[in-house]
Amino acid sequence: xxxxxxIALLLLLPxxxxxxxxxxDRVYHPYVxxxxxxxxxxxxxxxxxxxxxxxMQRISFGHALSEYTILEAYIVGSRDESxxxxxxxxxxxxRSMLTEQGQYWADWGLLFELEKQNASNDWEFKGGVLxxxxxxxxxxxxxxxxxxxxxxxxxxxxxxxxKMKFRYRWIPEIQPAVEFYAAEDFIxxxxxxxxxxxxxxxxxxxxxxxxxxxLNGDSKDHTLxxxxxxxx
Amino acid sequence: MRLLRQTIALTLITLxxxxxxxxxxEVVIEIRDHLFIPQTVRIPEGKKVRLVFINHDSSPEEIxxxxxxxxxxxxxNSKGSIFVGPLPNGRxxxxxxxxxxxxxxxxIVSDEEKTDAD
Numbered sequence: 001x002x003x004x005x006x007i008a009l010l011l012l013l014p015x016x017x018x019x020x021x022x023x024x025d026r027v028y029h030p031y032v033x034x035x036x037x038x039x040x041x042x043x044x045x046x047x048x049x050x051x052x053x054x055x056m057q058r059i060s061f062g063h064a065l066s067e068y069t070i071l072e073a074y075i076v077g078s079r080d081e082s083x084x085x086x087x088x089x090x091x092x093x094x095r096s097m098l099t100e101q102g103q104y105w106a107d108w109g110l111l112f113e114l115e116k117q118n119a120s121n122d123w124e125f126k127g128g129v130l131x132x133x134x135x136x137x138x139x140x141x142x143x144x145x146x147x148x149x150x151x152x153x154x155x156x157x158x159x160x161x162x163k164m165k166f167r168y169r170w171i172p173e174i175q176p177a178v179e180f181y182a183a184e185d186f187i188x189x190x191x192x193x194x195x196x197x198x199x200x201x202x203x204x205x206x207x208x209x210x211x212x213x214x215l216n217g218d219s220k221d222h223t224l225x226x227x228x229x230x231x232x
Numbered sequence: 233m234r235l236l237r238q239t240i241a242l243t244l245i246t247l248x249x250x251x252x253x254x255x256x257x258e259v260v261i262e263i264r265d266h267l268f269i270p271q272t273v274r275i276p277e278g279k280k281v282r283l284v285f286i287n288h289d290s291s292p293e294e295i296x297x298x299x300x301x302x303x304x305x306x307x308x309n310s311k312g313s314i315f316v317g318p319l320p321n322g323r324x325x326x327x328x329x330x331x332x333x334x335x336x337x338x339x340i341v342s343d344e345e346k347t348d349a350d
Contacts, residue, residue: 033294067305100304102302134301169298201330201332
């Protein structure tokens with residue numbers, strides 16, 4: 001109940017403003033490990049009748065700065081109107097773990113992101129709260145984020161995003177889930193899967209796959225997202 | 233960043249029910265020569281327990297358990313805690329990710345009155 005109250009309060013903060021540049025992306029867990037180093041690749045393909053196919057890929061490198069904080073740097077690529085794929089932007093992401101796993105009623109973390117578009121002087125800053133609540137073999141993860149955009153071609157405005165994942169920890173390699181996303185002009189839900197394959201020592205490969213269907217609007221709006229993360 | 237982290241953590245902690253502040257049952261597990269001692273610990277069913285790992289080795293160990301849904305690094309010559317439960321009866325495996333062949337342990341959750349948790 002406490003988690004839901006906190007989420008409700010945070011959702012009230014930005015009022016009616018919700019993210020209009022929203023893309024379905026990963027739901028973050030509020031955990032960081034010291035010595036963590038990772039390279040990651042993400043793909044998001046959104047198919048809608050209004051905009052056709054929007055393809056976006058991200059490649060990142062992350063390194064733990066301390067026992068509780070990790071910094072990741074991203075290069076974001078997307079396909080433009082003429083079908084060419086190129087660098088769309090750059091992003092820095094700082095994720096911090098606030099509480100130990102299982103210490104309190106839920107686990108808490110923070111996320112901060114700063115993104116700049118490559119072709120224009122447009123910026124976006126995100127900050128928010130990550131939570132995870134363990135319910136037996138299930139885990140409920142939420143991300144509540146406040147977004148501020150500014151620049152030459154975008155109006156300066158606050159927005160917000162809400163993401164949620166309800167996961168069943170079946171076996172390490174396969175963990176089915178349901179994901180839910182809410183932002184301006186977008187509400188989506190769909191099945192998701194994630195898994196971890198361990199190799200030697202701290203080396204492990206994490207994968208995620210989700211298919212999110214937009215629930216608002218009368219036309220087709222589907223997003224397929226994939227992510228592969230190698231920790232070493 | 234550290235100040236912000238501490239401020240938010242303190243705010244969140246104030247939201248924790250008072251009973252959470254009462255001392256949790258504890259079980260101490262030592263790490264020596266990349267082995268868990270004892271290798272198996274018993275904790276009560278349906279109660280949150282703090283597993284205190286004391287690492288006597290100079291190298292760190294990363295405690296990992298899919299069964300317990302926990303991951304935690306214990307630095308060399310230091311100690312750290314993992315909070316587990318409340319859990320149903322069962323046998324839960326954990327291992328040291330940096331020495332997976334030797335560092336293997338089990339948490340046995342039982343409804344017996346006598347456990348290793350003080």
